[in-house]
Amino acid sequence: MKYIPATPAEREHMLRVTGVRAVDDLFADIPREVRLRGPLDLPPAMSDPELLAHARRLAGRNTDCDQLACFLGAGAYDHFIPSTVPHLALKPEFLTAYTPYQAEIMQGELQAIFEYQSLMCELTAMDVANASMYDGASATGEAASMAADLTKRPRILVSTAVHPEYRQVLRTFTSHLRLTVEDLPAPAGITDPAAAERAMADDVAALIIQSPNFFGCLEHGEALARVAHDRGALLVVAIAEPISLGLVRAPGEYGADIVTGEGQALGNALNFGGPYLGMIATRDAFVRRLPGRLVGRTVDTEGRPGYVLTLQTREQHIRRARATSNICTNESLNALVAAVYLSTLGRAGVQHVAELNARKAHYARGRIAALRGYQLAFAAPTFNEFVVRCPLPPEEINRRLLEHRILGGLPLGRFYPELADCWLVCVTETRTRDEIDRLVGYLETLG
Structure with missing residues (x-):
């Protein structure tokens, strides 16, 4: 957004309308002793060419994967990233679209989210996916809370082969939820199903693994799903590298109940660390405990297809006691990028x-x-x-x-x-x- 300053005449008009004589009168409630008494200690303003050259010099101190x-x-x-992805995803009508509070006038954005959700279900072999989360770590934290809510159990088992930062965020998420998070060691680079079985008990809500895990190794997903399900717990599978699903079995095929992950690899640039894209998907039976937004497709009174916000399970929209999460938005633009990327590649x-x-x-x-x-x-x-x-x-x-x-x-x-x-x-x-x-x-x- 370009900055266009107000003219002196416009400033005078605004002061007259607000009933004050000068701009300083607007700060009358601030004690004089804490007000700035002189100009800011900044170098003189640069011309446009000077400023652009300065910005280029600063940028040149960085390096990126195009150079290394x-x-x-x-x-x-x-x-x-195929050139079609930024060409389509960065069109102005997508860049400026925000939360689709008025579904009837935001059909384009809602359809884009619906397509993203459908692709996430196909990729993970799950029944339903939401409109996206902030990132893979927070999505995994939400999954633990969701599993505890579904099972009414207080313990979470998480493999140490899950991304360490995901585990840190998981502990932050659960620290005030009366949930206990316990690590399962992975000395051979993968989670041992026998060790998971020994740690499993009737008060465990979920077993959380990652595959491929943080060490790059493929986990024994089917065996770990059996361990969890035999004691009534849920299997949560985090995926930091979703491109792997083009080759390895999808979590839904070996018994995962909730799939979370990071969608950055799906057409999103590294971006010096963000913004990224959190994914979460689950079974139909658990859809009402899914955090965030869920876009659905329906028809209007004349039979024409239309898109709506089917579920919004946060406290801003429903009674606080019935909310599953307080996540207040989603990463719509990053999700759109992922949808365009997957559609481009097929x-x-x-x-x-x-x-x-x-x-x-x-x-x-x-x-x-x-x-x-x-x-x-x-x-x-x-x-x-x-x-x-x-x-x-x-x-x-x-x-x-x-x-x-x-x-x-x-x-x-x-x-x-x-x-x-x-x-x-x-x-x-x-x-x-x-x-x-x-x-x-x-x-x-x-x-």
């Missing part, structure tokens, strides 16, 4: 992108594991991320790689002290064979 070969993932992924396209990720990551995994001093930390199958034990501190490796325009993986000691020598490497379809070989070459000289 990126091998960093851990919940935010450098995927190729089923075969998503599968192809997933295969490229898996093949390139497998190639890099094998080459790095063959280097002297490097070894794979876990034996479980992976998608596009894997953990490597390194002969040098991973932080030092990253510093050295950055000198060669390579953005290295995530040092895991930040979240897992016992994995201080471990490095989480990600390889998406955007990485070329030459870039992978360059990475391996530099690692070989460092080792």
